[in-house]
Amino acid sequence: MAIHRKGQFLRVRCLDCDNEQIVFNKSASNVKCIICGKTIVRSLGGKSKIMAKITEVIR
Numbered sequence: 001m002a003i004h005r006k007g008q009f010l011r012v013r014c015l016d017c018d019n020e021q022i023v024f025n026k027s028a029s030n031v032k033c034i035i036c037g038k039t040i041v042r043s044l045g046g047k048s049k050i051m052a053k054i055t056e057v058i059r
C-alpha cells in the first residue's frame with residue numbers, strides 16, 4: 001500500500017456491560033468485548049466503526 005494511514009489506540013467502554021478495553025481503530029477484523037462478546041469495533045475494509053463509547057484516545 002502506498003498510503004500509510006496511522007491508526008490510534010482507543011479506550012472504549014462497552015455499552016452493554018461497562019467493560020473497558022483498549023482497541024485499535026484501524027483494526028483489520030472485528031473486535032469483541034472480552035466480557036460479553038458484543039462487537040465493539042466493526043471492520044469496514046481499512047477503517048473501523050467504533051460501536052462502543054470512546055473514553056480515551058491513546059497516542
Ligand SMILES: [Zn+2]
Nearest residue numbers: 014017033036
Ligand atoms: Zn461487554
